[in-house]
Amino acid sequence: PSDAAGTRDFPPLMSASIILPLKGTKPAELSNALLSYYADVTKSRPPEAAAAAARTLDQVRERLSSIKALSDTTADAAATELLAYERQLAALARRLDNAGAALNVRFIWRDAFRPKQKVEKGDLDWERVCTLFNAAAALGYAASRAFRRGAQADAFKQLQRAAGCFAAAHDMVRPAIWGLDPRWEPASLSPDLGLEMLSALRDLMLAQAQHAFHQKAVDEGTSPSVRAKLAEQAALLFGAALRTLDSQELRDYVTEEGSLFKPADDSWLRRLRAAEARARAIAQEEAAAAAAADSSYGAQVARLRLASELMRRAAAAAPDGSPERRSLEDESSSLSQRTRQAEQDNATIYQDPVPSAGALPRLEPKLFVKPIRPEDGLSSAQAAYADAFPALLPAATAAAVTQFHGEVHAKLHDLSTRTTSDAEKAQKALAELELPQALEACEADKRLPARLVRAIAKAQATGGVGVLEELLSACTALEKEAVGAATMANEVLKAEEEKDAALLSDEPRLTRPLVPPPLAPPFPPPPPPPQAPLGTPSLPPSAPSPFPPPSPPPPKPPPSFPPPLPPSTPPLLPPRSSTRSRQHSRSSSRAHSSTRTASGSRRRSR
Numbered sequence: 001p002s003d004a005a006g007t008r009d010f011p012p013l014m015s016a017s018i019i020l021p022l023k024g025t026k027p028a029e030l031s032n033a034l035l036s037y038y039a040d041v042t043k044s045r046p047p048e049a050a051a052a053a054a055r056t057l058d059q060v061r062e063r064l065s066s067i068k069a070l071s072d073t074t075a076d077a078a079a080t081e082l083l084a085y086e087r088q089l090a091a092l093a094r095r096l097d098n099a100g101a102a103l104n105v106r107f108i109w110r111d112a113f114r115p116k117q118k119v120e121k122g123d124l125d126w127e128r129v130c131t132l133f134n135a136a137a138a139l140g141y142a143a144s145r146a147f148r149r150g151a152q153a154d155a156f157k158q159l160q161r162a163a164g165c166f167a168a169a170h171d172m173v174r175p176a177i178w179g180l181d182p183r184w185e186p187a188s189l190s191p192d193l194g195l196e197m198l199s200a201l202r203d204l205m206l207a208q209a210q211h212a213f214h215q216k217a218v219d220e221g222t223s224p225s226v227r228a229k230l231a232e233q234a235a236l237l238f239g240a241a242l243r244t245l246d247s248q249e250l251r252d253y254v255t256e257e258g259s260l261f262k263p264a265d266d267s268w269l270r271r272l273r274a275a276e277a278r279a280r281a282i283a284q285e286e287a288a289a290a291a292a293a294d295s296s297y298g299a300q301v302a303r304l305r306l307a308s309e310l311m312r313r314a315a316a317a318a319p320d321g322s323p324e325r326r327s328l329e330d331e332s333s334s335l336s337q338r339t340r341q342a343e344q345d346n347a348t349i350y351q352d353p354v355p356s357a358g359a360l361p362r363l364e365p366k367l368f369v370k371p372i373r374p375e376d377g378l379s380s381a382q383a384a385y386a387d388a389f390p391a392l393l394p395a396a397t398a399a400a401v402t403q404f405h406g407e408v409h410a411k412l413h414d415l416s417t418r419t420t421s422d423a424e425k426a427q428k429a430l431a432e433l434e435l436p437q438a439l440e441a442c443e444a445d446k447r448l449p450a451r452l453v454r455a456i457a458k459a460q461a462t463g464g465v466g467v468l469e470e471l472l473s474a475c476t477a478l479e480k481e482a483v484g485a486a487t488m489a490n491e492v493l494k495a496e497e498e499k500d501a502a503l504l505s506d507e508p509r510l511t512r513p514l515v516p517p518p519l520a521p522p523f524p525p526p527p528p529p530p531q532a533p534l535g536t537p538s539l540p541p542s543a544p545s546p547f548p549p550p551s552p553p554p555p556k557p558p559p560s561f562p563p564p565l566p567p568s569t570p571p572l573l574p575p576r577s578s579t580r581s582r583q584h585s586r587s588s589s590r591a592h593s594s595t596r597t598a599s600g601s602r603r604r605s606r
Helices: 030-042 048-065 075-093 097-103 124-149 152-177 195-219 224-245 248-254 267-293 297-317 323-350 395-432 437-445 450-461 464-506 579-605
Strands: 107-110 118-121
Touching (some): 030 097, 107 124, 124 152, 152 195, 195 248, 248 267, 267 323, 450 464
Antiparallel strands (some): 107 118
């Protein structure tokens, strides 16, 4: 049904049509080889748990190899069991050298598209790669069934898991065939497991998952502009897969060989071509609906014309007489009718210019899918695998374990030796203290040694344990006070040093050498003594003076510093701490004092 914007429902037919065939296999005696290898390595009979696990692997492989074709009732269960079997093989391969090549088991697998071609290899990685291919095919079939039911979310998840299986197989094949000495010869692989084929199948599953997400967006009523981006991304992924599979090398391979009574069948590749063209047509149709919503009716007509042409190509590419072709022809007819209606509306009502197909802007793709690895797609119960072969280890790992055990033994031996030496030292120390003999003697005669008795009596005479505890507490308090006083003194000294440093940094002239000024007499020379008048008695020089001797003059204050000089003039005074300056000051004071004393004596004598 159409609406005003030109949108419609898209029947999900193409994703249900691109289904991969399964790879066939032949029986392999895995359990017997595994148990024999276990007995050879461990030199013992395998435990019952290991034997049961080996038999389970054989049973699972036999059950999976009996599936010749997928159906709606077997696809889901087959996909789950195939993935669980691959996880068990991965856990077992980690315990064996060269991915289990020492088991000498040959795993034979047929080509998916050419069943007559068989390839056999003798390691578990080959078994894992082929198992992943079949798991991806089963997931793709289950997704097509979910798509037909309308469960787009389930199909979206299962197709991403299928892409993850192909990606994991690609990552295992590449290191096995690359290098100067590859483990597998590249020419020995079947074409369905080549690197290009695995990459193309991964893109094909992602394209179908993107298409399923677009269908989910249609069901949820997402805007046409967003749906156009989703459809464009699906078309790009279909195109990437088609470019690889439609190449000269792979085109003939995916085409089923004909016979005298049956022509060659290329229906699988034609379905892929139709899916790519249909995805491009849907993207243009969604873009036309977005243009109509923006009132760009000329662009709507141009994109509807392009979508109608692409849908005709998709119908022509589908296999002749197939249900897909009939459905695509119906879609093409409906789209052509809607295109004519849009052209008529634009010509009679809107009259917008219609650009050419080359002038239309390219659509922007938007990717919403990614491969989901096999281990990520399993639940915890499905991924759980009881390791029943703990004694099996690769040679490198076994050597590392042996080395570790040797190092542990050496450390334990060293600890034992040191413990014995320490015990001997302890016994010697106890013997020097006469222990435990002294204690045993006390227990025997209930008396303490005389030396200990005297020490106890002395302690009791001074007050006993209580006095000793008080003295200990007082000493502890005194120690704390002393530590506090020392800390305070250190802080005061540190503060004084910081002040001195700040003062010296503020007055740089205090640290410069000063030039002392010329010395001057401390006072002028005394005047000559006056002449005594006649008739005045005089004392003989040797008589003592009746007057008391004069007191010594007060000490002369230290000279003050001169005012600051200009930066270019050096200071003239020496530092106050100079030894020569202090000696000069003391000598000047003594000379001045003796001079005044002598002058006073002469005046009194006169």
